[in-house]
Amino acid sequence: MTTSFQDYQELYQTKLIPLRHIVEFEKGLRLHDNPALEYAAKGSDRLFPVFVIDPHYMEPDPNAFSPGSKRAGLNRIRFLLESLVDLDLNLQKLGSRLLVLKGEPSEVLFRCLKEWSIKKLCFEFDTDPYYQALDDKMKKYAAGGGIEIFSPVSHTIFNPADIIQKNGGRPPLSYQSFVKLAGEPLWASSPISTELNWLPPVGNVGNCPISEVPSINELGYEDTQEDERTPFKGGESEALRRLRESISNKEWVANFEKPKGDPSAFIKPATTVLSPYLKFGCLSSRYFYQCILEVQRNSKRHTSPPVSLLGQLLWREFFYTVAFGTPNFDQMKDNRICKQIPWKDDDELLSAWRDARTGFPWIDAIMVQLRKWGWVHHLARHCVACFLTRGDLFVHWEKGRDVFERLLIDSDWAINNANWLWLSCSSFFYQYNRIYSPISFGKKYDPNGNYIRHFLPILRDMPKEYIYEPWTAPLSIQVKAKCIIGKDYPNPVVAHDIASKECRQRLYEAYELNKRLNGKVSDEDLKSLGRKLEEDKRPGSKSKRLKQTLIG
DNA sequence: AGCTCGTTGGTACA
DNA sequence: TGTACCAACGAGCT
Incomplete structure (x- = not known):
């Protein structure tokens, strides 16, 4: 014989069954100022603090260009695990603990809700599409099962x-x-409220497979050397x-x-x-x-x-x-605030940028720091993003976005995409004439090139006169610095003066097209402009026209 | 339709 | 260290 929903209600009210609540952590890995946690704790007899390890996010992907999962580099995975360990410790100080489960999050949570006879499910409201989809599923399920959902805005x-x-x-x-x-x-x-001094005890977890916070190795990763790791500790x-x-x-x-x-x-x-x-x-x-x-x-x-x-x-x-x-915020197509621009699809330029082989030490040093630390200064991000897209290489901002999203420990869906839209002059910011120089911008702050010497040790002994443009160093200097350009360190992938001029011209024409078509640029329009721009590039091309003639 | 303003450029020159 | 110039964009307001 089964117990009906009404029977359960009575049992709860008479306290024969303890009131059981779940607080599910997605982001919000903290005790201070955490409304979902506070609300879940309030009036409950048993609180289940849950974190679900999503294999999609955490499983090693051997095909990725850097160690890590399909979606996240190892630095961010490590940062997350450290944050979970710290969260668990802080929960333990209040007599609770973190319950770690593995699997597809909605399936895991459905099972927990059922197995533990949960009355309230609390999780922080999240605007990322990935979590919106999950949260919608949970809300639908809860509505059918008489489970209260509390999802406050606190991120x-x-x-x-x-x-x-x-x-x-x-x-x-x-x-x-x-x-x-x-x-x-x-x-x-x-x-x-920033002080939390009491939590209800954790209930009996029954048959749900609970584990401790896994280590990097337990997730199937080989640990990297210390100098390849981010110096920033999670939690x-x-x-x-x-x-x-x-x-x-x-x-x-x-x-x-x-x-x-x-x-x-x-x-x-x-x-x-x-x-x-x-x-x-x-x-x-x-x-x-x-x-x-x-x-x-x-x-x-x-x-x-x-x-x-x-x-x-x-x-x-x-x-x-x-x-x-903004629907489709993370792509150019069908994104109403994004300029339609015929970016190049050039994997060689992309990988040169990604793997710190552009031949511009300022750019490459930043890309090395990004890979090792998972963090670089905001302006450094500007320099490399501008260089990849509208400044020099004219590669699609979505490609650069993917690299940042993987490697940054702070990569955040909204902010990362917004900044790539910004730097590529696709939205928010449109002054495409303002291009960061891969040579003089860094020099302004660090004339001796200490930053470059640290992250690109191959250039350690290059005199400061040449360190931002080592290809201009006479061979004798290169020999003395033990760094032959073209052998020990690459030649520049583009000539900045020429490449940046060409980028300006491309942006100019793309903007004209967007204006003319009132933003409604079709795939075919884009392709045809792309072809025209390639044609213009050829020396001696008949169709070559300058801005002035177009304006006139 | 016209106006102001805009997170962070580069170069040349005083 | 400050300023003019480059060339001229869109959002938001009037």
């Missing part, structure tokens, strides 16, 4: 849906209009330590100006490096916001958005909002 400061609604159903497309719409968060003047504890360290220098916080940061600083990075902790929710963006606000209130003067530290958090909010409100 971002503002609710993207609110902002979009305020703007008449479409996301604002400029930073300033976003800031105006967003205003101050409701809780800006009243402290948010809430490390996030809060880093936060306190950053904000302890009040003057630095108050006077922060992003564009003035030094992209070549690597012993002590010019920014907080809190991005990976925000990405995984080891650090609450709302708590971070509150901390910065407090420093500003106690300072005589401080910088303002967009360049201030608070302004950086608002960029994150802006991009989350646009990404949430």
